[in-house]
Amino acid sequence: MAVDAAREAGSFRGARLRLSSVLWRRPWLKLVVLLVPPVAAFVAVYAASLGAMLVSSFWTSDSFTAAIVHTWTLDQYRAIFSLSDPTYLRIAGRTIGMAAAVTVTDAILAFPLAFFMAKIAGRRTRSLLFVMVLLPLWSSYLVRIYSWTTILSKSGPLNWFLNGLGLPDAQLQFTNKAMWIVFSYVWLPFMILPIYAALERIPGSLLEASRDLGARGSRTFRSVILPLAFPGVVAGSIFTFSLTLGDYITPLLVGGPGSSLIGNIVSEQSASNLTFAAAYAMVPVGVMALYIALARRLGAFEAL
Amino acid sequence: MSQQVLQTDADVRCVGLTKRFGEVLAVDSVDLEVRRGEFFTMLGPSGSGKTTTLRLIAGFERPDEGRVELAGNDVSREPPYARNVNTVFQDYALFPHMTVLENVEYGLLVRRVRKDDRRRRAHAALEMVRLGGLAQRKPSQLSGGQRQRVALARAIVNQPRALLLDEPLGALDLKLRQQLQIELKQIQKELGMTFVYVTHDQEEALTMSDRIAVFNEGRVEQVGAPAEMYEHPRTEFVAGFIGTSNVLVRNGRTFTVRPEKIRVLPADAGEGEPGVVRAAVYLGAVTRYLVELEGGGELVALQQNLEVSSSDVHAMEGKRVRLAWRPDVEFAIKEGT
Numbered sequence: 001m002a003v004d005a006a007r008e009a010g011s012f013r014g015a016r017l018r019l020s021s022v023l024w025r026r027p028w029l030k031l032v033v034l035l036v037p038p039v040a041a042f043v044a045v046y047a048a049s050l051g052a053m054l055v056s057s058f059w060t061s062d063s064f065t066a067a068i069v070h071t072w073t074l075d076q077y078r079a080i081f082s083l084s085d086p087t088y089l090r091i092a093g094r095t096i097g098m099a100a101a102v103t104v105t106d107a108i109l110a111f112p113l114a115f116f117m118a119k120i121a122g123r124r125t126r127s128l129l130f131v132m133v134l135l136p137l138w139s140s141y142l143v144r145i146y147s148w149t150t151i152l153s154k155s156g157p158l159n160w161f162l163n164g165l166g167l168p169d170a171q172l173q174f175t176n177k178a179m180w181i182v183f184s185y186v187w188l189p190f191m192i193l194p195i196y197a198a199l200e201r202i203p204g205s206l207l208e209a210s211r212d213l214g215a216r217g218s219r220t221f222r223s224v225i226l227p228l229a230f231p232g233v234v235a236g237s238i239f240t241f242s243l244t245l246g247d248y249i250t251p252l253l254v255g256g257p258g259s260s261l262i263g264n265i266v267s268e269q270s271a272s273n274l275t276f277a278a279a280y281a282m283v284p285v286g287v288m289a290l291y292i293a294l295a296r297r298l299g300a301f302e303a304l
Numbered sequence: 305m306s307q308q309v310l311q312t313d314a315d316v317r318c319v320g321l322t323k324r325f326g327e328v329l330a331v332d333s334v335d336l337e338v339r340r341g342e343f344f345t346m347l348g349p350s351g352s353g354k355t356t357t358l359r360l361i362a363g364f365e366r367p368d369e370g371r372v373e374l375a376g377n378d379v380s381r382e383p384p385y386a387r388n389v390n391t392v393f394q395d396y397a398l399f400p401h402m403t404v405l406e407n408v409e410y411g412l413l414v415r416r417v418r419k420d421d422r423r424r425r426a427h428a429a430l431e432m433v434r435l436g437g438l439a440q441r442k443p444s445q446l447s448g449g450q451r452q453r454v455a456l457a458r459a460i461v462n463q464p465r466a467l468l469l470d471e472p473l474g475a476l477d478l479k480l481r482q483q484l485q486i487e488l489k490q491i492q493k494e495l496g497m498t499f500v501y502v503t504h505d506q507e508e509a510l511t512m513s514d515r516i517a518v519f520n521e522g523r524v525e526q527v528g529a530p531a532e533m534y535e536h537p538r539t540e541f542v543a544g545f546i547g548t549s550n551v552l553v554r555n556g557r558t559f560t561v562r563p564e565k566i567r568v569l570p571a572d573a574g575e576g577e578p579g580v581v582r583a584a585v586y587l588g589a590v591t592r593y594l595v596e597l598e599g600g601g602e603l604v605a606l607q608q609n610l611e612v613s614s615s616d617v618h619a620m621e622g623k624r625v626r627l628a629w630r631p632d633v634e635f636a637i638k639e640g641t
Contacts, residue, residue, distance in 0.1 A: 205394075212362060213390065223410070
């Protein structure tokens with residue numbers, strides 16, 4: 001009856017009503033309309049460029065003109081995994097080690113704060129902490145890293161503070177330790193939020209039940225809280241691990257001569273030897289694939 | 305454990321127990337004594353302080369005033385893990401990442417009971433709640449009634465001084481609830497364990513309890529055996545909460561009459577108070593009448609359907625009747641809530 005009325009009006013509204021009833025009668029059509037744009041973007045932009053990168057990593061570049069030569073070869077991967085010149089293996093190892101160190105640091109720092117936010121803080125305190133965790137993400141990542149170069153510099157606030165306490169200078173500028181500190185700082189929110197989400201889903205009665213059954217805090221943490229929050233820790237670690245694997249700005253700004261990560265090599269080589277850059281960029285992809293497979297075997301995604 | 309000889313016969317005692325949440329007085333100087341091996345029920349509407357009192361006994365809340373004693377010892381300052389009581393939670397609070405057996409063993413594991421001993425006792429507890437075959441399941445693979453039994457097994461396996469149950473059957477449907485009421489009572493008798501049971505369901509309280517404490521606005525209105533509470537309510541609130549209120553004021557005296565003690569007579573009968581039937585509800589075996597009395601007030605009366613059909617019942621609405629009862633079924637109560 002509503003359709004009839006609209007048809008009589010013969011208006012734009014009538015056409016809209018007809019369209020919506022066509023979509024209502026065919027739910028699959030509605031799904032197609034909704035999903036085509038994101039799927040197209042995903043395939044065209046993301047999957048296609050990843051595929052192009054994978055394919056070109058099996059090509060080679062002319063060493064004089066830097067032009068790509070379309071002949072199939074494993075030369076690039078041979079150079080990366082070469083044992084006679086382990087430079088690239090060493091850099092990959094350093095990158096993975098850094099990503100692991102940053103992930104562990106962030107997990108240790110994030111857990112108590114996330115627990116406080118999810119289970120102890122009142123509503124106002126929780127909102128305030130949320131803003132404080134997210135606030136750094138509203139400012140440019142470059143600005144935050146630059147401010148760390150100032151903090152860690154020889155005559156910066158850190159040494160100023162240490163000297164005030166009568167301690168010697170901490171010589172952190174342009175070291176791997178500086179890189180570790182800055183990475184841990186910039187990725188910390190990405191660890192806090194998933195752990196918070198996981199902890200928030202644990203009913204308070206489970207913690208009470210554990211105490212009721214005779215468990216002290218440490219036992220409740222080991223046997224109830226940690227196993228149930230584990231998927232959140234894994235989710236956060238996927239962020240911190242992959243973000244560190246792919247970064248090249250932090251090593252550039254706060255790292256030293258021996259601080260190059262995979263990203264720096266990729267960035268340097270992409271002008272002169274694009275096929276090598278492509279092959280080397282596949283290393284973090286492979287590492288993440290392994291990492292996620294391992295997390296899955298540990299049962300981290302069963303609760304999702 | 306039930307063979308132990310004790311100096312005191314109170315397993316749980318609350319003395320002047322008071323708890324405030326901000327401005328709200330949740331528990332207002334409550335005094336209670338739960339006897340050894342007793343099924344004790346705290347009955348009241350939501351917000352009456354019964355659950356808070358239970359949480360104070362368990363140790364999840366700290367009292368602002370007063371104290372909690374377990375077997376004669378003041379435990380008010382002890383954390384929950386140091387108190388020899390266990391709780392069955394309203395939402396069961398089973399650990400989702402552990403199997404049924406691991407859940408039941410948890411309290412023993414924490415107390416460092418040896419593994420074979422632990423296993424044996426956990427299986428015995430599961431047998432007791434008739435879940436012997438489901439030890440390796442995860443809680444998510446169980447029905448609501450089964451989860452309830454696991455929660456019970458997990459608590460009784462520790463042989464606590466008193467078992468605290470916070471509306472444990474609240475989430476189940478009526479049939480299952482009635483069945484589990486009987487089972488709970490049997491298990492309690494078998495173990496000789498002190499049960500402190502919280503519910504808002506008066507029928508549940510009457511079915512299971514040795515004694516009932518009726519809570520209202522943070523205070524205990526009355527404590528007594530089920531029959532005593534039903535037949536001799538001391539306040540209007542208790543009369544209304546256990547059964548139907550049926551309170552009348554005659555000649556300055558406030559009293560209550562239970563619905564099944566009232567006879568519904570024709571308007572020309574020589575006895576009883578005259579009134580008009582406002583509603584008549586056919587309930588199968590009985591009919592419930594709501595009668596507005598000319599002398600003031602309303603009474604609910606239950607009559608057995610001896611020679612009455614549902615159509616007769618319907619025709620009664622709006623009719624004039626007389627209500628009669630023997631004077632000795634009137635019970636004087638204090639006025640007010």
